[in-house]
Amino acid sequence: MPQAPIGTLIRQLRKQRKATLQDVADRVGRSPAFLSLLERGLNEPAIDDLIAIADALGVSTAHFFSAPAAPAHPWRVKGDARREMSYQGGVHDTLLSPTLSGRFHMLMGEMEPGATSGDAAISENGEQGGLVLEGTLTVWVDGEEQTLAPGDSFQFDSARPHRYANLGDTVARVMWVVA
Structure with missing residues (x-):
């Protein structure tokens, strides 16, 4: 789109x-x-x-x-109609939800080896969680480090200082849920 x-x-x-x-x-x-x-x-x-x-x-x-056009359907998104965003350093997100007006939205995140959310911890309103599909994802929440492998999932209050990185040598794919 x-x-x-x-x-x-x-x-x-x-x-x-x-x-x-x-x-x-x-x-x-x-x-x-x-x-x-x-x-x-x-x-x-x-x-x-x-x-x-x-x-x-x-x-x-x-x-x-956000895109100027309304979604084609109120609760479904076709695979070829997803909106995307790329960040510096090899991070790419694809919006899986049809709108951003609900209580949560879903993203498919891909991180190249060495990609990170940044050097500083992030604190935001809301809550987030995810499921690692491929590769590994290292997550720091309140300074505690956890390395997640395919099949591992997580959930935390986004107000807690956090950051994440792909410290592995393959692309990490993570399905995120953000509320």
């Missing part, structure tokens, strides 16, 4: 909020030049950067999956 690139959506939100590049840069701890590169599509954000940008602009990171 066609959608605007992440950088275009960031720029549109920033302008709607009447914020300058410097305003947003100050809120996310990055330079205006970094944000300018994102907005122009010359760089992809890391997951922790996108979370900080979304927070600074007053939206959920799920906003960046």
Whole structure:
């Protein structure tokens, strides 16, 4: 399903909020030049950067999956009509849910070897869980490290500081549920 690139959506939100590049840069701890590169599509954000940008602009990171067209069906998504988002460093998410308006949404995440959610722990509102389908996923919640293999699942309060990475040598595929 066609959608605007992440950088275009960031720029549109920033302008709607009447914020300058410097305003947003100050809120996310990055330079205006970094944000300018994102907005122009010359760089992809890391997951922790996108979370900080979304927070600074007053939206959920799920906003960046938004597409102007309504879903073709209210509760089903065909495999060739899914919306996608790529992050810096080899992380790619595919939205499995038809909308973002429910109490939860599902994602299929793929992480290249060495890919990470970022060096800093993330804290967000909500809850999340998942099932590792392929490869391994290392998750840190409140500083506790767990390495998950195919068939392992997890669930935690997203307000708890967390991060994750693929420390293995093959692609990790994880089905995520985010509420």
